[in-house]
Amino acid sequence: MDLIVYYASWALLSCGAFLCAVGGLGILRLPDFYSRQHAAGITDTLGSAFVLIGLMLQSGFSLNAAKLVMILIFLILTSPVATHAIAQAARQSGLEPKVVAEEDEA
């Protein structure tokens, strides 16, 4: 049983690390400020959730696991607020997003 939990935690931590790396790669590859925020969203949501759940499995049923749950809840509540604040600040200071022309759609 311990071994299963250990490997599950190992798998979750690897998935989380991979997704955070994909988020970072997205920030490098995407063309403008607004689209880069979406890549940061991968790191914010599934990446951090996998890492935190993996750590919860490592710590077992303890106070530390409860604290990790709280960290996850606060992260989910606060990260969209921060993202929105940055996006709105960019919009209000006149940064126009790069968009596709209608005929490019498909």
Next chain:
Amino acid sequence: MSRALSLSTLLFAIWLIWSGHYTPLLLAFGVLSCALVLLVSHRMRIIDPEGHPTHLVRGSLSYGLWLTWALIQSNIDLAKRVLSPSLPIAPRMIRVKASQKTHLGQVIYANSITLTPGTVSVDIEDGMIEVHALTAEAAQELIDGEMDRRVTRLENED
């Protein structure tokens, strides 16, 4: 009154989790600090359905599950796009209607949009949310409005 009671229970439960020290002196400090927060919140008049939305607890469980599933799907989709060599994106700005009646409901909707990779809510005005969408599919999903309907249903539960 019941709202104040549930807020103080929540505050103290959080204090217990943060603290980890359960000696009488520190517990007394915990009770004192929770009472102080309660007093300040009462004087700021934020112990109301918006500041402490106890009526949303039950509905937020099923909404949270649905949102988690939606998040996983859009995460996988976006990760695939970032990793694919041709970078198949088509960014655009769209406006979607937020049909929630309360500010709290609209904030929940806008935050859910931002939390989902592929869409970020940029501005909200007169019940319309301006969204930057990274792909045509992400934009279409919002226009179809399933998330909007679910948040409205969550808001109307009591």
